[in-house]
Every structure is written in structure tokens, then in C-alpha cells.
Amino acid sequence: MFWEDVPLGEEVSVGSWTFTQDEIIAFAKKYDPQPFHIDLEAAKTHEFGGSVASGFHVGSIWMKLMVENRIKAAPKGHAATSGGAKPASSAGVSPGFKKMRWHLPVRPGDTLTYSSTSWRKINMGSRKDIGIVQSKSVGINQHGEVAFSFIGQGIYPKRVQD
Numbered sequence: 001m002f003w004e005d006v007p008l009g010e011e012v013s014v015g016s017w018t019f020t021q022d023e024i025i026a027f028a029k030k031y032d033p034q035p036f037h038i039d040l041e042a043a044k045t046h047e048f049g050g051s052v053a054s055g056f057h058v059g060s061i062w063m064k065l066m067v068e069n070r071i072k073a074a075p076k077g078h079a080a081t082s083g084g085a086k087p088a089s090s091a092g093v094s095p096g097f098k099k100m101r102w103h104l105p106v107r108p109g110d111t112l113t114y115s116s117t118s119w120r121k122i123n124m125g126s127r128k129d130i131g132i133v134q135s136k137s138v139g140i141n142q143h144g145e146v147a148f149s150f151i152g153q154g155i156y157p158k159r160v161q162d
Contacts (some may be wrong), residue, residue: 001156002156002157002158002159003121003130003131003133003156003157003158003159004158004159004160005113005159006118006121006133006156007118008118008119008120008121009024009117009118009119010118011112011115011117012069012112012115012116012117012118013114013115014065014069014112014115014116015065015068015069015113015114016106016112016113017022017061017065017111017112017114018105018109018110018111019053019057019058019061019108019109019110019111019112020108020109021040021051021108023053023057024037024051024052024053024054024057024108025037025038025051025055027053027054027056027128028053028057029061031056031057032054032056032076034054034059036048036051036052037051037052037053037054041123048105049083051107051108052105052106052107053105053106053107053108053110054070055100055102055148058102058106058112058139058147058148059100059108059148059150061112061114061139062134062137062139062148063115065114066114066116069148091154093154093155094152094153094154094155095132095153095155096153097150097151097152097153098134098150098151098153099149099150099151100147100149100150101148101149101150102147102148103145103146103147103148103149104145104146104147105140105147106141106147106148110123110141110142110147111141112139112140112141112147112148113139113140113141114137114138114139114140114148115137115138115140116135116136116137116138117135117136117137118133118134118135119134119135119136120134121133121134122131122134128158129157129158130156130157130158131155131156131158132153132154132156133153133154133156134152134153135151135152135153135154136149136151136152137149137150137151137152147159149156
């Protein structure tokens with residue numbers, strides 16, 4: 001998809017994920033070994049009052065689901081579906097996230113439903129062949145509360161070069 005073709009305001013469902021105690025501990029042991037993530041007794045005495053997922057676990061699940069959706073949406077035989085070098089869309093490359101927030105703790109048994117809404121296009125002054133699309137992404141828990149949010153940025157090729 002080209003930068004010019006990305007519709008602003010379009011919400012894309014990324015998917016849902018239920019966090020389990022075993023996953024929370026396994027992720028944290030490998031990537032975020034703070035006691036309140038890996039030790040159930042320590043978690044009880046922490047300000048969260050119990051086990052919670054690492055924020056990076058919550059964000060990593062968004063990424064996993066987004067990539068799976070991108071692969072499903074890619075045409076059959078596209079590099080994204082065959083292990084080629086190019087992503088399913090040029091938006092696979094990002095200059096980084098902004099305003100990443102963990103609004104609520106994610107506990108074992110919580111299900112987050114993730115979505116992203118494109119909201120802004122940025123022309124690259126130094127690069128006439130690409131542009132950035134910013135998207136507001138959220139993870140909403142089973143109670144309808146925003147637990148996680150960030151502004152994502154994807155680099156897209158431009159069809160028309162300024």
C-alpha cells in the first residue's frame with residue numbers, strides 16, 4: 001500500500017489475547033525479571049497487590065497480532081508469506097513508537113482487544129519517496145477499559161514524489 005492510499009480514521013482490529021499466569025511468568029523470567037512479575041508471593045506485597053504482566057509483554061502481544069494480521073492480508077506468494085525479505089506492507093518499518101502508556105495492570109485471565117486507527121500522515125522533507133503514517137493503538141480489557149496505548153509510526157512508499 002502506498003502512503004497516498006492510507007485512509008485516515010480507519011480502525012483496524014488487531015486481535016485479542018488472554019494473558020495466562022504461566023505466560024506472564026515465562027515472559028518476565030526471560031525479559032523482565034522483576035519480582036512482582038515472576039514471584040507470586042512477592043507480587044502480593046507489591047503495590048499491584050498481585051501478579052501482573054510486564055508492560056513489554058503487553059506490547060509484544062500487540063506486535064505479534066499485528067504481524068500475524070499483516071501476513072494474513074498479504075497476497076498469496078508475497079514475500080511476507082514466504083519468508084522473503086520484504087514485509088507484507090512497507091509499513092513494517094517504523095522509526096519508533098511515541099507516548100507508550102500502561103494505564104492499568106494486566107493480570108492473569110485478562111483479555112485485551114487491540115486495535116489501531118490511522119490518524120496522521122507526515123511528509124518526509126528529506127525523503128520524497130516515503131512518508132510516515134501515525135496510528136493510535138490501544139489494548140482494551142474485558143471491562144472496556146484502556147489498559148495500553150501508544151502512537152505507532154509506519155513508513156510507507158510514496159507513489160507521487162513531491
